[in-house]
Amino acid sequence: MNQPTYTNDDLVAEAAKQHHGLTEDPGYMGVAEAMEDSPIASSPDGTTWGALIDKDSEDSDEYDEARDTIHDLMTDAADTSYWAITLGQDRLVPSEQTITLGPSGDPRVRVHLAFAEDYSEADQADLIAQLHEFIATSLT
Known part of the structure; x- marks a missing residue:
């Protein structure tokens, strides 16, 4: 069998780069779609984020503020991709x-x-x- 032209470290580096790319620029719509049916962690009755949307008006300030904050938290998050990949590897x-x-x-x-x-x-x-x-x- 031929020796590959890459090392295990090359595989880990590429996986970390791609992992980071997946988290680098989440769009507002993607964040909104992902959170809408998700329960709010502190809710004792399983209230979802989507329940914050006011269906009777276009005013959903609480939901919009939560979505914007979640988006900002995601885009400001430290790049721990290499750590995550090597944890999984180990x-x-x-x-x-x-x-x-x-x-x-x-x-x-x-x-x-x-x-x-x-x-x-x-x-x-x-x-x-x-x-x-x-x-x-x-x-x-």
């Missing part, structure tokens, strides 16, 4: 828990964690607690 699952350093409202450093699928929640919590303790007592 079969690691990102944790929603983070460790943030800096004063409240002014984070200076944020550590995101990812774990193997078989790493238990208890072990994850224990490791995160140890990291917090280490940071609090050993770093200045």
